[in-house]
Amino acid sequence: MTLFDHPDFAAHEAIHTAYDEATGLKTIIAVHSTALGPAAGGCRMWPYASADLALTDALRLSRAMSYKNAMADIPLGGGKAVIIGDARSQKTPALFEAFGRAVDTLGGRYWTAEDVGVAPSDLACARRTTRYVAGLDGHPAASGDPSPVTAEGVFRGVRLAVRKALGRELDGVTVALQGVGHVGAYLADKLHAAGAKLVITDVNAEALNLVADKTGARIVAPAEIFDVEAEVFAPCALGGAINAQTLPRLKAKVIAGGANNQLASAEIGRAVFERGLLYAPDYVINGGGIINVAGEILALEANTGFDVAWVASKLDRLTQTLEEVLDRAAADGRPTHEVADEMAQARIAAAKRGRLAA
Numbered sequence: 015m016t017l018f019d020h021p022d023f024a025a026h027e028a029i030h031t032a033y034d035e036a037t038g039l040k041t042i043i044a045v046h047s048t049a050l051g052p053a054a055g056g057c058r059m060w061p062y063a064s065a066d067l068a069l070t071d072a073l074r075l076s077r078a079m080s081y082k083n084a085m086a087d088i089p090l091g092g093g094k095a096v097i098i099g100d101a102r103s104q105k106t107p108a109l110f111e112a113f114g115r116a117v118d119t120l121g122g123r124y125w126t127a128e129d130v131g132v133a134p135s136d137l138a139c140a141r142r143t144t145r146y147v148a149g150l151d152g153h154p155a156a157s158g159d160p161s162p163v164t165a166e167g168v169f170r171g172v173r174l175a176v177r178k179a180l181g182r183e184l185d186g187v188t189v190a191l192q193g194v195g196h197v198g199a200y201l202a203d204k205l206h207a208a209g210a211k212l213v214i215t216d217v218n219a220e221a222l223n224l225v226a227d228k229t230g231a232r233i234v235a236p237a238e239i240f241d242v243e244a245e246v247f248a249p250c251a252l253g254g255a256i257n258a259q260t261l262p263r264l265k266a267k268v269i270a271g272g273a274n275n276q277l278a279s280a281e282i283g284r285a286v287f288e289r290g291l292l293y294a295p296d297y298v299i300n301g302g303g304i305i306n307v308a309g310e311i312l313a314l315e316a317n318t319g320f321d322v323a324w325v326a327s328k329l330d331r332l333t334q335t336l337e338e339v340l341d342r343a344a345a346d347g348r349p350t351h352e353v354a355d356e357m358a359q360a361r362i363a364a365a366k367r368g369r370l371a372a
């Protein structure tokens with residue numbers, strides 16, 4: 015098999031690999047599309063068992079960023095970097111400086127940021143060797159923690175999905191919330207303020223108690239969250255929450271939460287639809303975080319300060335886009351995730367045509 019026959023190749027514009035002998039850096043930077051702007055997406059450090067697995071992850075994540083950025087209506091394309099290595103034992107400042115050099119060779123076609131296994135302190139090392147880094151503190155363009163913006167977008171998305179599926183407001187609606195970390199805790203506050211009843215779970219007892227004390231939420235064990243009598247299931251922990259084992263157990267009519275990759279597969283998305291559940295596509299509803307990061311990239315490019323009003327207007331637009339997805343799916347009698355993918359592809363294709371015509 016050649017790279018171009020890879021099942022996840024998806025017409026990537028560029029795939030850049032770099033090896034640094036001195037630090038042992040092995041990185042793959044996948045640029046799916048720059049049609050809408052420079053590719054942006056985080057850097058993940060993970061002990062992949064093989065370079066093939068790292069490549070597959072880079073390709074999938076990078077295309078997903080193209081779709082997310084297109085649906086967030088921000089002037090950024092999609093890309094992602096992976097570093098092969100164990101984030102607990104193989105991180106050094108020199109390794110991230112070498113990573114920064116690899117990013118820099120792309121001359122701004124790719125902007126990097128945080129992802130699993132990579133912390134702001136690592137990005138600060140990469141920033142020594144490239145300016146194409148978002149997610150750092152202490153400068154006027156800095157965007158700070160994206161979680162509150164993500165949570166606000168998710169909150170609006172939950173409210174919208176409940177209106178569409180159940181024809182009611184959040185007051186008195188029960189939400190089963192999986193994961194009360196950064197996004198989940200902010201979301202819990204907003205849902206509580208809107209009158210929703212919360213049932214929460216997490217593997218972190220401290221985080222759970224904090225949220226329960228603030229919101230009066232009922233706590234259940236992680237394995238029980240799928241059986242809760244609730245109108246909404248809100249996945250805000252790890253990916254794959256909706257799978258062949260969990261879907262039959264869900265009582266909810268709406269699935270809407272902040273986690274990435276909520277559907278274990280595209281087929282399970284179809285099963286969600288066939289069971290009559292309304293699913294708010296994850297990469298649309300959780301686009302607030304990347305909108306916040308985009309605000310930083312644009313400010314760095316223009317050498318200006320972070321523009322809060324721009325972020326707020328894009329967040330408004332994001333909810334409108336989600337509504338378009340839900341309405342189109344309802345009108346056509348199709349799964350929401352398929353409609354979202356098509357809309358994202360159409361936006362990228364239109365930008366490509368525009369670029370060719372220019």
Ligand code: NAD
Pocket residue numbers: 160161162164192193194195196197198215216217218221236250251252253272273274300301303304
């Ligand atoms: P986080 O690590 O702060 O929170 C995740 C929480 O899930 C943690 O409290 C963790 O203990 C809990 N958890 C892990 N496994 C669990 C399990 N099996 N059952 C129940 N709880 C479990 O992360 P976050 O920043 O809040 O992000 C949450 C999700 O949202 C992730 O999927 C992330 O990729 C996605 N996301 C986050 C942002 C953002 O702005 N932070 C933006 C877009 C998407």
